[in-house]
Amino acid sequence: MKKRWSMAINMIRYLYRLTVYTFFLAAATGSLQAAESLRNGKQVYDTACGACHTAGVLQAPRLGSQEDWIAREKQGFEVLLSHAIKGFKNMPAKGGNPTIKDKEIENAINYMLVASGFDQYAQKPVKKEAAKETQQPVAADKKEPVKKTQTSSVNQFNRLMQPSSEWNPAPAKDGIHDPESPGTLLLQEPKVAFDSLSKSKSGNRVDWVKALQGHEIAPRYDRLSDDASPVVMDLNIVREVKGSMPDVVYPHKQHTEWLDCSNCHPAIFIP
Amino acid sequence: MFSNGKCISIAFILSSLATPTIVGAEYGDVLINNYSDAAGMRPVVFPHWFHRIRFRCKVCHADLGFKMEAGGNQINMLKIIDGEYCGACHNGEVAWAVENCDICHTGKPGQPTQVHQSTASKLTTTTKRKQTESVE
Numbered sequence: 001m002k003k004r005w006s007m008a009i010n011m012i013r014y015l016y017r018l019t020v021y022t023f024f025l026a027a028a029t030g031s032l033q034a035a036e037s038l039r040n041g042k043q044v045y046d047t048a049c050g051a052c053h054t055a056g057v058l059q060a061p062r063l064g065s066q067e068d069w070i071a072r073e074k075q076g077f078e079v080l081l082s083h084a085i086k087g088f089k090n091m092p093a094k095g096g097n098p099t100i101k102d103k104e105i106e107n108a109i110n111y112m113l114v115a116s117g118f119d120q121y122a123q124k125p126v127k128k129e130a131a132k133e134t135q136q137p138v139a140a141d142k143k144e145p146v147k148k149t150q151t152s153s154v155n156q157f158n159r160l161m162q163p164s165s166e167w168n169p170a171p172a173k174d175g176i177h178d179p180e181s182p183g184t185l186l187l188q189e190p191k192v193a194f195d196s197l198s199k200s201k202s203g204n205r206v207d208w209v210k211a212l213q214g215h216e217i218a219p220r221y222d223r224l225s226d227d228a229s230p231v232v233m234d235l236n237i238v239r240e241v242k243g244s245m246p247d248v249v250y251p252h253k254q255h256t257e258w259l260d261c262s263n264c265h266p267a268i269f270i271p
Numbered sequence: 272m273f274s275n276g277k278c279i280s281i282a283f284i285l286s287s288l289a290t291p292t293i294v295g296a297e298y299g300d301v302l303i304n305n306y307s308d309a310a311g312m313r314p315v316v317f318p319h320w321f322h323r324i325r326f327r328c329k330v331c332h333a334d335l336g337f338k339m340e341a342g343g344n345q346i347n348m349l350k351i352i353d354g355e356y357c358g359a360c361h362n363g364e365v366a367w368a369v370e371n372c373d374i375c376h377t378g379k380p381g382q383p384t385q386v387h388q389s390t391a392s393k394l395t396t397t398t399k400r401k402q403t404e405s406v407e
Binding site: 162166174176181182190193194203219230 | 295296297298299300302313316318320321323324325326327328329330332333334335339359360365371372373374375376377378379380382387388
């Protein structure tokens with residue numbers, strides 16, 4: 001009898017703990033989801049659209065250029081919205097980020113149109129239910145809801161999807177150099193060095209292989225000598241991939257122009 | 272109301288949702304803080320891009336023995352003055368010499384050793400930092 005009572009008490013304790021944990025988990029994730037629920041146009045633009053629409057990559061209409069937007073605006077807001085959501089020509093659906101909500105895309109287009117001189121969109125009301133959604137998370141979680149949205153954003157996590165305004169920052173503004181240090185101001189800015197080099201879409205936006213092949217740079221192969229040249233091995237290793245992906249081609253040539261065999265063999269790859 | 276264990280669990284859940292600092296440094300820059308903070312110096316920021324324009328990877332990573340791992344080389348000033356690691360070039364002959372402390376030691380204090388803009392570092396920084404703290 002006593003044993004049964006203690007089992008029952010243990011069961012009640014277990015259920016109590018389970019309820020408490022579930023409550024906290026739900027509260028935490030719920031507030032996060034609520035904070036994520038709707039971003040304003042600028043926030044969406046900065047994390048997704050800006051990578052192309054700031055500089056006009058692949059003929060994307062540029063933010064602030066009414067000339068770029070005028071023909072598009074004439075098609076009507078609904079057409080622009082549909083293109084942005086489904087993708088159109090060079091533009092991927094939702095700027096390549098499927099987690100963005102349709103209403104957020106609407107906010108982003110609105111933001112871009114207003115910033116490009118179409119003042120009539122400044123009056124365009126954000127739908128009422130959307131406005132409600134934005135107010136709720138503030139009540140649920142007053143501590144920096146915007147930051148939490150950024151944390152969970154795919155684009156913030158993926159370094160390849162930064163808006164162009166964040167590419168190659170000056171040392172004093174890059175977040176790791178101390179702007180108070182006298183040395184920081186003596187350093188060359190990456191943008192100055194990269195200006196004449198071939199561009200790429202990722203990393204620090206320089207295509208180092210092309211820069212080397214095109215003699216845009218002449219990095220030494222030896223610490224002391226300008227004349228030493230690498231032993232280049234022109235051999236492609238093709239590895240078949242199971243499934244529907246194309247085979248992987250590893251080009252020795254581009255790697256041996258930069259590296260020594262001992263960098264990869266035999267520690268990483270057994271030849 | 273809650274035992275210590277419960278408080279720690281709740282704190283862990285909430286902290287896992289907190290925002291990490293987003294840093295915009297140049298891709299591949301290495302922040303080296305193995306000894307700097309403890310020595311009262313700013314950490315070192317190694318600009319990979321600046322050196323890549325001037326030297327091929329092989330010079331440092333094969334000839335000079337730099338391991339391809341942030342914090343994996345345990346570089347200190349004694350080794351540099353003896354001509355190892357950075358000191359192989361920063362000797363007043365190939366490049367400017369070690370007396371220019373402020374040009375290398377430009378990092379914000381308190382940051383962990385890591386490669387910037389690396390997706391892997393975003394995933395592992397917290398774990399590595401905790402491991403380092405527990406070792407110290």
